[in-house]
Amino acid sequence: FDFDGVLSPIVADPTAAQPHPDVLPALAALGRRVGAVAIITGRPVSFLLSRDGIDTLTALPTLTVFGQYGRERWTAAGGYLPAPPDPRIDEAREAVAALLARPGADPGLWLEDKESAVAVHTRRAADPDAELAALTGPLTDLAARLGLRLEPGKLVLELRPEGTDKGAVLTAYVRDSGAGSVAYTGDDLGDLSAFAAVEALRDEGVPGITVCSGSPEQRAVADRADLVVDGPAGVADLLRTLTAAL
Numbered sequence: 001f002d003f004d005g006v007l008s009p010i011v012a013d014p015t016a017a018q019p020h021p022d023v024l025p026a027l028a029a030l031g032r033r034v035g036a037v038a039i040i041t042g043r044p045v046s047f048l049l050s051r052d053g054i055d056t057l058t059a060l061p062t063l064t065v066f067g068q069y070g071r072e073r074w075t076a077a078g079g080y081l082p083a084p085p086d087p088r089i090d091e092a093r094e095a096v097a098a099l100l101a102r103p104g105a106d107p108g109l110w111l112e113d114k115e116s117a118v119a120v121h122t123r124r125a126a127d128p129d130a131e132l133a134a135l136t137g138p139l140t141d142l143a144a145r146l147g148l149r150l151e152p153g154k155l156v157l158e159l160r161p162e163g164t165d166k167g168a169v170l171t172a173y174v175r176d177s178g179a180g181s182v183a184y185t186g187d188d189l190g191d192l193s194a195f196a197a198v199e200a201l202r203d204e205g206v207p208g209i210t211v212c213s214g215s216p217e218q219r220a221v222a223d224r225a226d227l228v229v230d231g232p233a234g235v236a237d238l239l240r241t242l243t244a245a246l
């Protein structure tokens with residue numbers, strides 16, 4: 001599972017995102033009946049583990065959280081692998097902060113500092129889509145200059161090191177765990193690589209399904225998914241249906 005938009009409703013302030021109240025108990029119940037549950041998110045692990053009610057999930061002995069697109073990993077079994085520090089992110093942070101502090105910049109633009117990545121959010125700007133479009137050129141250039149990856153998402157542009165994506169994480173996780181089948185639920189562009197991974201595993205004979213937690217905001221994901229449900233509340237319904245079936 002992805003986190004934002006899937007387990008947690010999209011909100012204007014990224015620091016305020018919390019799991020949908022129905023999702024955690026439903027996921028914990030399903031988790032007790034399947035081989036393993038993983039969350040693969042752009043968020044840092046520390047953010048995930050500080051969410052309200054997350055103990056419901058972390059009590060699952062098979063839970064893995066892949067943070068920052070897989071650059072860090074936490075397992076309920078006791079392991080935490082931090083994201084390696086990258087000095088290019090310090091440069092990126094400084095350059096992005098200067099961009100957002102320039103005269104006339106919309107005060108609603110917000111820099112999210114994930115330590116090993118930085119993201120610029122436009123959701124709280126006066127014209128979020130126009131700000132996103134205006135930032136794309138400068139941030140693409142900055143990413144190219146520093147050799148970083150520009151990761152686009154829902155009213156966000158993130159600069160992060162290359163080297164991994166959700167698809168690579170999912171493929172390795174399925175192979176390592178020896179899973180006999182796989183389901184992945186996402187809602188944003190960063191989830192498309194995980195959908196592609198499920199499709200590739202399916203071609204190899206590992207049954208799999210891709211689910212979109214749908215919203216009008218990101219249609220490309222719904223178009224690619226096998227199944228579309230209605231946001232996090234729809235995800236909770238699906239989890240309960242699967243648990244009942246199992």
Ligand SMILES: O=P(O)(O)OC[C@H]1O[C@H](O[C@H]2O[C@H](CO)[C@@H](O)[C@H](O)[C@H]2O)[C@H](O)[C@@H](O)[C@@H]1O
Nearest residue numbers: 003004010011012014017041042123154155156
């Ligand atoms: O991989 P995910 O778990 O989906 O994380 C992707 C990004 O999600 C967050 O931003 C998104 O959710 C915010 C809260 O609902 C929303 O305000 C923002 O517009 C969305 O883009 C998060 O802040 C990023 O760090 C994640 O990479």
